[in-house]
Amino acid sequence: MKRLIIILLAITSLSSCSKKGENSNTTEATFTIYNFEELKPVLEPKDDATYIVNFWATWCKPCIEELPIFQEIHDEYSSKNVKVILVSLDFPEKIETQLKPFIAEYELTPRVILLNDPHENEWIPKIDPEWSGALPATLIYTKNKRAFYEQSFTKEALLEELKKFTKL
Incomplete structure (x- = not known):
């Protein structure tokens, strides 16, 4: 019992320490948790904006590689009525250990939504009938x-596609 208490105290004290050189002033991760019914209105625009919705997850390497591109598009084109929305398909039980730290570390400022809906066989074809469910998808x-698009993007390729929707 005494050993367990010592181990718990050690873990608690270590978890409160930050690594040398680590920025302890990182922005807090903000996101919304939706099921598919709550996400549907986001996918049905009622204004004149151009929307880019990227489906991704922290466990998807190609997703992580292209996320900085979506951040750049958000930073450079939000003033031109382009709205970037990042829909995470991470597991809800990983919110505290993976999703929040990831959003903070990458300083993601586009709107982030965690899609928490276990009925993917129902909602995936509603997003696009041809979508296999693979990530990344946009x-x-x-x-x-x-x-x-069921693919990864380079910035140049994403801008080419975006030009088909709006004047940049």
């Missing part, structure tokens, strides 16, 4: 046009 749309 949906670009306006009120009048919609395109789905």
Whole structure:
């Protein structure tokens, strides 16, 4: 029992320490948790914006590699009525240990939504009938046009697709 208490105290004290050189002022991770019914209105625009919705997860290496591109697009084009939304498909039980730290570390400022809906066989074809469910995947749309991409993007390729929807 005494050994268990010592181990717990050691873990607690170590977890409160930050690594040398680590920025302890990282922004707090903010996101919303939706089921698919709550996400549906986000996928149905009612304004004149162009939306880029990226489906990703912290465990998906190609997703992680392209996330900085979506951050750059958000930073550079949000003033031109382009809205980037990042829909995480991470496991809800990993929110505290993976998702929150990831959002903070990468300083993601686009809107982040955690899609917590176990009925993927129902909602995946509603996003796009051809989507296999593989990640990363991106949906670009306006009120009048919609395109789905089950692939990774370079910045140049994403901008080329975005130009089909709006003048940059």
